[in-house]
Amino acid sequence: MTAIATEAAAAREADGATIEFRGLRRSFGATVALDGLDLTAHPGELLALLGPSGCGKTTALRMLAGFEHPDSGQVLVDGRDVTRIPAHRRDAGMVFQSYSLFPHLTAVDNVAFGPRMRGVGQAQRRSRAAELLDLVGLPQLADRYPHQMSGGQQQRVALARALALRPRVLLLDEPLSALDAKVRLNLREEIRRLQQELGITTLFVTHDQEEALSMADRVAVLRSGRLEQVDAPEVLYARPATPFVAEFVGTMSRVPATRTGGADGTVEVLGRRMPVTGPVPAEGELDVLVRPEALRVVPDRQGTSRVVTAAFLGAVTRLTVRLEDGTEVKIDIPGHAVSDLPVGSPATVSFPDHPVLVDRRVA
Numbered sequence: 001m002t003a004i005a006t007e008a009a010a011a012r013e014a015d016g017a018t019i020e021f022r023g024l025r026r027s028f029g030a031t032v033a034l035d036g037l038d039l040t041a042h043p044g045e046l047l048a049l050l051g052p053s054g055c056g057k058t059t060a061l062r063m064l065a066g067f068e069h070p071d072s073g074q075v076l077v078d079g080r081d082v083t084r085i086p087a088h089r090r091d092a093g094m095v096f097q098s099y100s101l102f103p104h105l106t107a108v109d110n111v112a113f114g115p116r117m118r119g120v121g122q123a124q125r126r127s128r129a130a131e132l133l134d135l136v137g138l139p140q141l142a143d144r145y146p147h148q149m150s151g152g153q154q155q156r157v158a159l160a161r162a163l164a165l166r167p168r169v170l171l172l173d174e175p176l177s178a179l180d181a182k183v184r185l186n187l188r189e190e191i192r193r194l195q196q197e198l199g200i201t202t203l204f205v206t207h208d209q210e211e212a213l214s215m216a217d218r219v220a221v222l223r224s225g226r227l228e229q230v231d232a233p234e235v236l237y238a239r240p241a242t243p244f245v246a247e248f249v250g251t252m253s254r255v256p257a258t259r260t261g262g263a264d265g266t267v268e269v270l271g272r273r274m275p276v277t278g279p280v281p282a283e284g285e286l287d288v289l290v291r292p293e294a295l296r297v298v299p300d301r302q303g304t305s306r307v308v309t310a311a312f313l314g315a316v317t318r319l320t321v322r323l324e325d326g327t328e329v330k331i332d333i334p335g336h337a338v339s340d341l342p343v344g345s346p347a348t349v350s351f352p353d354h355p356v357l358v359d360r361r362v363a
């Protein structure tokens with residue numbers, strides 16, 4: 001059997017674990033890191049924890065690893081309360097942002113470290129470590145020290161080390177953020193492939209929305225220590241539950257809107273009624289939120305809008321267009337349409353027919 005087949009068979013035997021956070025609270029002095037976090041990861045899924053800096057992602061992960069303890073609430077693995085179980089007795093493999101390999105040990109000894117601590121014999125742990133290095137595509141680097149490896153290679157070894165004890169859960173804390181863009185993309189795909197083949201329940205902390213959307217089965221968006229929304233990437237993008245999620249995941253433009261007065265679920269934007277999804281705040285000035293691909297723009301000599309900037313993004317070009325009321329919106333157009341809409345040219349913008357989110361205007 002190949003290394004991956006052996007691992008996958010072992011993982012299937014063990015079956016992915018269910019992880020539950022129930023009402024987790026944790027404060028550090030006056031800082032509330034977790035404010036009643038409820039979240040479940042299903043067996044075998046890769047669940048990304050996404051959110052702005054300081055929203056509690058790492059604290060949640062550390063509680064699952066046993067490095068941190070909640071003031072109240074519980075952590076359950078397969079229904080078993082592990083909240084008070086010390087880290088070394090939990091069944092979790094972890095990879096951190098910074099290369100956390102032991103500098104004085106070779107790759108193979110780094111990977112074999114966990115099994116060694118568990119009293120696994122030398123021959124067995126070295127063959128296991130070799131298997132795992134094979135799994136992460138680095139069999140030829142077994143005898144290298146960390147300083148003789150690139151960042152990407154070190155993170156692969158860290159991944160192999162995290163998997164060495166066949167953990168029930170894999171915890172990844174921004175494992176790619178120190179790597180350059182190309183290596184990061186490769187490793188994203190590899191981690192995902194490995195995770196799916198092994199069927200290991202994985203929590204992945206990141207503040208990079210593209211990383212979360214491209215890798216995860218589901219993405220949990222955290223805000224100020226609470227869960228804002230958890231959904232599959234495409235749902236999160238297409239149907240964000242709140243303005244916070246809408247603006248954190250992908251790009252959104254805000255356009256001033258007014259209440260129509262009736263209870264027909266519409267607001268008025270630039271003299272036109274638009275259907276609304278979600279609640280309309282009862283007080284204050286309003287904005288609607290629209291995605292760059294939901295707006296349409298055409299060249300129009302009589303148009304009241306004007307192209308302000310154009311940013312080439314590869315498949316599309318993202319225009320900034322100033323509307324008649326002075327609001328600037330982002331609009332994606334296909335590359336071939338760019339020459340018809342040069343910067344400074346007049347245009348007409350049309351809004352989507354589908355319901356849009358409404359939020360209170362931010363000052």
Ligand code: ATP
Pocket residue numbers: 028031032033051052053054055056057058059060207
């Ligand atoms: P980042 O993306 O910046 O890593 P995060 O979402 O992972 O952020 P946490 O590291 O979980 O956030 O931190 C949540 C809050 O708790 C932050 O305000 C942080 O400063 C604070 N915090 C976390 N650990 C400690 C600690 N040991 N002592 C004091 N404050 C802490």
